[in-house]
Amino acid sequence: FNRGDGAFYGPKIDITIRDALNRAHQCATIQLDFQLPLRFKLQYRAPSSTNDEQTGVASDFQQPVIIHRAILGSVERMIAILMENFAGKWPFWLSPRQIMVIPIDKNIYDYAAQVQNSLHEAGFYADVDLSGDKRDKKIRNAEIAQYNFICVVGAEEREEVSVNVRCRDDVESKARGNTVPLASFISQLHSIKDSKTMVSRLLN
Numbered sequence: 001f002n003r004g005d006g007a008f009y010g011p012k013i014d015i016t017i018r019d020a021l022n023r024a025h026q027c028a029t030i031q032l033d034f035q036l037p038l039r040f041k042l043q044y045r046a047p048s049s050t051n052d053e054q055t056g057v058a059s060d061f062q063q064p065v066i067i068h069r070a071i072l073g074s075v076e077r078m079i080a081i082l083m084e085n086f087a088g089k090w091p092f093w094l095s096p097r098q099i100m101v102i103p104i105d106k107n108i109y110d111y112a113a114q115v116q117n118s119l120h121e122a123g124f125y126a127d128v129d130l131s132g133d134k135r136d137k138k139i140r141n142a143e144i145a146q147y148n149f150i151c152v153v154g155a156e157e158r159e160e161v162s163v164n165v166r167c168r169d170d171v172e173s174k175a176r177g178n179t180v181p182l183a184s185f186i187s188q189l190h191s192i193k194d195s196k197t198m199v200s201r202l203l204n
Helices: 035-039 050-055 075-086 106-121 135-144 155-160 171-176 182-195
Strands: 012-018 024-033 066-070 099-103 126-128 149-153 162-167 178-181
Touching: 024 035, 024 075, 099 106, 099 135, 106 126, 106 149, 106 155, 106 182, 135 149, 149 155, 155 162, 155 178, 162 171, 162 182, 178 182
Parallel strands: 099 126, 099 149
Antiparallel strands: 012 024, 024 066, 149 162, 162 178
């Protein structure tokens, strides 16, 4: 029993989680409510005996029990806990900043936009940096913003229809990146998203 709790209408199961500061928060809950069916005068017709169940003949009216089911509890509270827990480094499948596309110069802007559109059509969040900053500055800005993947594209990538990928959680790829065909990159992103992995790096 939780003394002082407001669950006076029936038993319930609470799922309590702790945040980065070890504070307890109630999130998911499943509760049985015997009061609202009384107030709304809810009824359903059901068999009154085993014989009725076998014949399928409906008999007496009975009163249902309402089940309150909240998987996240307060959505705002759940999002706040996740934000604090990940400290901005969201896993790919939850991230609002999944991919940043960076062209090395103005001549590659069209191809960068093409890459972004391909990623959007595949169902991913992708931005493109068309600012006047130098390449290294753009990469640094994307790293600070905690993008899961940074795709640098130049003349070579345009010719090969590929991207040079830097992974947020792969230190080796941050130095020079890994050049992979765009279609292969998108396929790997789908695998990463479906696996619900917490690490942002290419699978192979």
